[in-house]
Amino acid sequence: MADKATESLSTADFLVEGMTCDGCASAVKRALAAIDGVESTQVNLSKNEVVVTYDPARAGVSSLQNAIRGAGYEVG
Numbered sequence: 001m002a003d004k005a006t007e008s009l010s011t012a013d014f015l016v017e018g019m020t021c022d023g024c025a026s027a028v029k030r031a032l033a034a035i036d037g038v039e040s041t042q043v044n045l046s047k048n049e050v051v052v053t054y055d056p057a058r059a060g061v062s063s064l065q066n067a068i069r070g071a072g073y074e075v076g
């Protein structure tokens with residue numbers, strides 16, 4: 001089960017509307033971190049940009065988008 005294959009990670013770039021402060025950035029990060037396969041999340045508030053590094057074998061782009069929407073933000 002815990003096969004130690006080398007992970008090949010992908011990054012996904014999202015335009016997220018509604019993030020206005022560090023609290024929003026934290027909420028988005030927390031929502032994404034809760035998804036299995038998400039390695040890290042970077043938020044650029046001034047560009048409304050969220051960059052997610054994830055394992056595509058375990059998480060899909062749509063589940064990342066759903067997590068962001070679930071936190072209360074629009075994904076472009």
Ligand SMILES: [Cu+2]
Binds near residue numbers: 019020022
């Ligand atoms: Cu905020």
